[in-house]
Amino acid sequence: MTEGITFADRYQSVLVPVIFEPWARELIGRADIQAGDHILDLACGTGVVTREVAKRTPSFGSLTAVDHSAEMLRVARSLVDEPGLNVEWVEADAAALPxxxxxxxxxxxxxxxxxxxxxxxxxxxLRRVLKPGGRAVFCVQKGLDVNPMLKAQAEALEAHVGADAAAAVRAICSLADGAEIQQLFEQAGFRTIDVTSVTLDLTHPDAMVFATGAMGGMHTGDKLSGLADEAVDGAVEAFLAGLGNCLDGRCLHFPHVSNVVVATA
Structure with missing residues (x-):
């Protein structure tokens, strides 16, 4: 891993353009943003939704972005350079919002x-801080069986790094059941809850670059840090080999399947 580059930097540089920017656009497209809306980006990471909202809907009322990770918020702040854009960045746990x-x-x-x-x-x-009738728009990863890129990643980490590293990938898919998600929103007091399976077809022009970056910039941190170079190479090569039909020469093309939730408070 390059000295001085944190997992949040790698997450932003490799994963965000390929995965999280397309999903941000998908969610914003389903949100029906109104002029003057006060908008919350919950668990904002490096701020991709916040930036896309600012780019696409300049008539919003306010933007607040919350994450528990100071490192993710550092990167997010550094990327917001629109003149006059006033974002409130908040470091907090999602279960105790200030x-x-x-x-x-x-x-x-x-x-x-x-x-x-x-x-x-x-x-x-979240329901507490939403106005009555306020909307929540989420996406939550579906299982490894429909997400071949993540399946290849988990198997490569299992074989070359260890069970804990593979478990970090499986955790991304740990809430795959749409019925379970619907029940959680119902128990929290949301209404008119719609849970829909959505597939985005994603691509990266250099699968080797993506493979190295993806395992070094996961939600849960860098899983290759501290490994010898040959161990890193083995994990990356196994990841590429596991991609199967998703690998087209040098290019990577893969389906990314999530449950999209649209609910009303």
């Missing part, structure tokens, strides 16, 4: 609900 009741018209959360230690508490907190 935000007022009934503050937001709309909330986004992409690929994070599965990682919340207390999912129900986090959704109840």
């Amino acid at each position: 935000l007022a009741d009934n503050r937001f018209d709309l909330a986004f959360c992409q690929q994070a609900l599965q990682f919340f230690p207390d999912k129900l508490a986090a959704l109840r907190e």
Whole structure:
């Protein structure tokens, strides 16, 4: 791993353009943002949804971005350079938001609900800070069986790094059941909950670059740090070999399948 490059930097440089920017656009397209909306980006990571909202909907009322990771927020702040864009960046746990009741018209959360230690508490907190009738738009990864890139990644890490590293990938797919997600939103008091399976066809022009970066910039941190060079090479080569039909010469093309949730507070 390159000295001085953190997992948050690698996550931003490799994963965000390929995976999280397309998903941010998908979620924003389903959100029906209204002029003056006060918007929350929950578990914002490096701020991709916040940046896409600012780019696509300049008439919003306010933007607040929350994440528990100071490192992710550092990268997010460094990337927001639009003149006059005022984002409130908040370091906080999703289950204990230091935000007022009934503050937001709309909330986004992409690929994070599965990682919340207390999912129900986090959704109840979200409902508290949403106005009555406010909307929540989430995406949550579906299982390894329909996500071949993640399956290849988990198997490569299992074989070349260890069970804990592979478990970090499987955790990305740990809330794959749409019915379970619907029940969580219902228990948190949301209504008119729609859970839909959505597939995005994603691509990267250099599979080797993506493979190295993906395992060094996961949600849960760098899984290759500290390994000898030959061990890193073995893990990356196994990842590429496991991609099968998703690998087209040098290029990577893969389906990325998630449950998209649109719910009303």
